Amino acid sequence: MDSNAVLQKIKDRNQSFGEWAFKLIVPIVFIxxxxxxxxxxxxxFIFVLNEVIIRLARNSFLVxxxxxxxxxxxxxxxxxxxxxxxxxIALIFIANYxxxxxxxxxxxxxxxxPVAIVFGYLVGLVLNKAKGKEMITSMILGFFANGLYQLxxxxxxxxxxxxxxxxxxxSTGVGLRNSVDLAGVRYALDDIxxxxxxxxxxxxxxxxxxxxxxxxxxxxxxxxxxxLGQEMRAVGQNMHIAQVAGINVDRTRIMAVIISTVLAAxxxxxxxxxxxxxxxxxxxxxxxxxxxxxxxxGGASVSKATYKQALLGTFLFHMLFIISPMAGQNIMxxxxxxxxxxxxxxxxxxxxxxxxxxxxxxxxxxxxxxx
Amino acid sequence: MEDLKxxxxxxxxxxxxxxxxLLILCILAAVLAIPIPGLLGDILTRVGMNGILVLAMVPAxxxxxxxxxxxxxxxxxxxxxxxxxxxxxxxxxxxxxTALLVAIPLSAIAGYFYGQMLNRIKGQEMTVGTYxxxxxxxxMCIFWLLAPFRSPELIWAYGGTGLRVTVSLxxxxxxxxxxxxxxxxxxxxxxxxxxxxxxxxxFAVWLFGKTKSGAIMNAAGANEKFAIATGINVNQQRILGIVLSTVLAAxxxxxxxxxxxxxxxxxxxxxxxxxxxxxxxxGGASIKKATISHVIIGTFLFQALLVVSLxxxxxxxxxxxxxxxxxxxxxxxxxxxxxRKTGGDLT
Numbered sequence: 001m002d003s004n005a006v007l008q009k010i011k012d013r014n015q016s017f018g019e020w021a022f023k024l025i026v027p028i029v030f031i032x033x034x035x036x037x038x039x040x041x042x043x044x045f046i047f048v049l050n051e052v053i054i055r056l057a058r059n060s061f062l063v064x065x066x067x068x069x070x071x072x073x074x075x076x077x078x079x080x081x082x083x084x085x086x087x088x089i090a091l092i093f094i095a096n097y098x099x100x101x102x103x104x105x106x107x108x109x110x111x112x113x114p115v116a117i118v119f120g121y122l123v124g125l126v127l128n129k130a131k132g133k134e135m136i137t138s139m140i141l142g143f144f145a146n147g148l149y150q151l152x153x154x155x156x157x158x159x160x161x162x163x164x165x166x167x168x169x170x171s172t173g174v175g176l177r178n179s180v181d182l183a184g185v186r187y188a189l190d191d192i193x194x195x196x197x198x199x200x201x202x203x204x205x206x207x208x209x210x211x212x213x214x215x216x217x218x219x220x221x222x223x224x225x226x227x228l229g230q231e232m233r234a235v236g237q238n239m240h241i242a243q244v245a246g247i248n249v250d251r252t253r254i255m256a257v258i259i260s261t262v263l264a265a266x267x268x269x270x271x272x273x274x275x276x277x278x279x280x281x282x283x284x285x286x287x288x289x290x291x292x293x294x295x296x297x298g299g300a301s302v303s304k305a306t307y308k309q310a311l312l313g314t315f316l317f318h319m320l321f322i323i324s325p326m327a328g329q330n331i332m333x334x335x336x337x338x339x340x341x342x343x344x345x346x347x348x349x350x351x352x353x354x355x356x357x358x359x360x361x362x363x364x365x366x367x368x369x370x371x
Numbered sequence: 372m373e374d375l376k377x378x379x380x381x382x383x384x385x386x387x388x389x390x391x392x393l394l395i396l397c398i399l400a401a402v403l404a405i406p407i408p409g410l411l412g413d414i415l416t417r418v419g420m421n422g423i424l425v426l427a428m429v430p431a432x433x434x435x436x437x438x439x440x441x442x443x444x445x446x447x448x449x450x451x452x453x454x455x456x457x458x459x460x461x462x463x464x465x466x467x468x469t470a471l472l473v474a475i476p477l478s479a480i481a482g483y484f485y486g487q488m489l490n491r492i493k494g495q496e497m498t499v500g501t502y503x504x505x506x507x508x509x510x511m512c513i514f515w516l517l518a519p520f521r522s523p524e525l526i527w528a529y530g531g532t533g534l535r536v537t538v539s540l541x542x543x544x545x546x547x548x549x550x551x552x553x554x555x556x557x558x559x560x561x562x563x564x565x566x567x568x569x570x571x572x573x574f575a576v577w578l579f580g581k582t583k584s585g586a587i588m589n590a591a592g593a594n595e596k597f598a599i600a601t602g603i604n605v606n607q608q609r610i611l612g613i614v615l616s617t618v619l620a621a622x623x624x625x626x627x628x629x630x631x632x633x634x635x636x637x638x639x640x641x642x643x644x645x646x647x648x649x650x651x652x653x654g655g656a657s658i659k660k661a662t663i664s665h666v667i668i669g670t671f672l673f674q675a676l677l678v679v680s681l682x683x684x685x686x687x688x689x690x691x692x693x694x695x696x697x698x699x700x701x702x703x704x705x706x707x708x709x710x711r712k713t714g715g716d717l718t
Contacts, residue, residue: 024373129710136440136498141700143645155692178416250636332517334532347509351502358492358499 030316036055041326046202048322055318056276057209063294063310064216065263070305072256073236075135076292079123084284085149086116091278096165099185105273112265120261124254142288177288178246179277185277217307232256293346302357384657385704396679405682408558417674418563420630423572423623425670427616428651432661434612435592436489441500442644443508444485445620448478453625453634457543458522466544474621482617486610508641515636522710538634545632561623577663649701651709
């Protein structure tokens with residue numbers, strides 16, 4: 001083995017060590033933060049656990065919907081906001097026809113799917129025009145779509161789109177109300193079977209929702225082994241090589257975005273059936289931010305993400321959500337600090353992850369050039 | 372047909388579409404008998420108010436760092452400057468100049484470190500910059516809450532900790548530039564000082580572009596490899612561009628606030644970069660090229676659109692529609708620039 005090869009090996013090892021360390025450091029830091037915060041918040045353990053489980057059940061699906069575009073090398077898909085919109089459109093639809101219970105929820109899922117497929121296709125088309133800038137583009141696309149969404153529901157609802165149900169529209173008859181009551185489908189999924197351990201009376205576990213999430217994880221693992229999954233991986237590693245190998249790169253990327261968008265639509269439906277009210281103009285805005293932050297806190301990077309990281313990240317992020325106001329109150333005598341800290345963490349961790357990724361990939365590119 | 376194509380290529384779709392839209396709105400405004408002088412006065416004020424924030428895009432683009440989505444970085448520095456001048460009860464021009472004197476070095480330092488960072492992540496400036504901006508704004512929320520300001524103008528009158536969410540400038544630097552040499556002509560109120568200050572900043576940036584160091588910065592931004600071959604330290608030039616951009620952002624927010632009459636703290640600057648980015652793109656800039664004329668045309672078109680659309684839409688539809696239209700237009704334009712082939716990769 002000549003010295004060059006040895007050097008390269010050491011370099012590789014250093015680099016992979018850096019990646020490996022980052023993968024662990026972020027979750028460890030957040031476990032530490034959660035520990036400190038939990039200690040100072042002085043909240044009872046069972047209460048925190050119960051809250052975290054509820055939030056884990058309602059948010060994981062959305063977070064996991066980010067994974068496939070990461071595998072396909074498109075980075076973090078902030079465009080899941082459009083998926084969330086598709087989910088909300090479906091929920092508004094069933095609210096309009098007063099469909100209730102699990103059946104209503106399933107119809108919402110059925111309605112949201114084609115809408116999400118169309119949205120995902122459009123997002124995919126746009127992102128194919130902005131290769132290398134997917135993340136910023138998908139983010140701006142989310143803002144843009146939000147504008148169109150508001151236009152549709154403020155101006156067209158009641159004028160062009162007829163609404164049947166009383167009380168859904170503003171008193172002027174034009175535009176949807178700020179909040180839509182989803183009482184009909186509230187807890188439709190959670191309430192199928194809730195496990196209440198006898199030892200801890202405060203604890204309720206929405207078993208079915210968690211099972212749905214588990215099912216998604218299994219499906220996802222299976223999917224990456226299929227032909228399409230492998231093609232996505234190939235495209236994610238190197239678009240040019242994949243193209244030469246006969247993979248239709250653009251089509252594969254669009255497929256990845258469509259799957260992500262559809263999953264996000266379902267995720268938003270699961271999320272809102274737990275919340276119980278749909279904030280027409282606000283429920284979807286933070287979806288991208290919180291989901292991306294959750295995924296990254298779990299130790300995922302822009303180019304690598306697994307469902308384990310998604311679950312761990314969701315757990316830690318929402319733990320922080322629950323404890324930070326109380327911890328802020330007890331440490332600094334002001335609960336607002338906790339709120340601000342939490343938002344800062346969400347933005348900061350995304351910024352940091354993007355920064356480290358850009359830094360690393362630049363290092364790699366240069367070492368490729370020089371070799 | 373050929374001529375038409377050439378014309379469109381030269382003017383660019385963004386300018387054409389926004390210009391056309393503005394024209395329709397103006398005709399509607401005339402039909403609906405909305406008082407034109409008031410609108411014109413508003414447009415002039417808002418061009419002066421927002422112009423410098425838009426101008427801040429130019430050095431960053433020229434230095435090859437793309438659209439500066441981290442504008443909030445400079446903005447919080449400007450806010451700190453203004454807060455300090457209020458804390459010492461400085462009003463009028465003294466207060467305004469003190470605010471600038473505090474804000475400029477602060478933002479230069481912040482810009483320097485931000486520039487250092489961007490040099491390590493070439494090609495991803497915009498994505499990272501957006502989140503650096505967001506993090507700075509949300510991190511500063513904690514600072515506003517804990518900052519040791521004592522002036523009763525700044526803190527809550529009773530109860531509550533930290534600075535107010537909006538700080539009134541009425542007793543300090545409210546409209547110092549707007550009212551300077553201001554006059555009315557045919558019912559149109561012209562904020563002379565404000566426009567003059569904007570013009571001065573534009574002129575300074577233009578003049579800088581003509582000097583040797585400005586030319587070097589442009590060269591570094593235009594073609595990195597070529598610049599390296601001619602012996603230019605590209606990284607240094609990029610830092611220079613970012614520092615200038617951040618400083619302009621700090622100046623910009625002080626000018627904006629004095630015209631608006633309030634300092635907006637906490638989450639207010641979160642999305643402040645997007646209208647500025649949209650304006651310069653509407654003016655015809657791309658991710659790689661921007662000039663002063665792009666700034667002036669873009670700011671004028673964008674602000675005129677916002678000013679005229681508000682009363683027109685208020686009459687025709689719901690009031691909140693004008694906000695929706697602003698969202699659609701500004702993000703649509705940014706999207707267009709990002710997906711354009713010639714808008715190009717930065718790498």
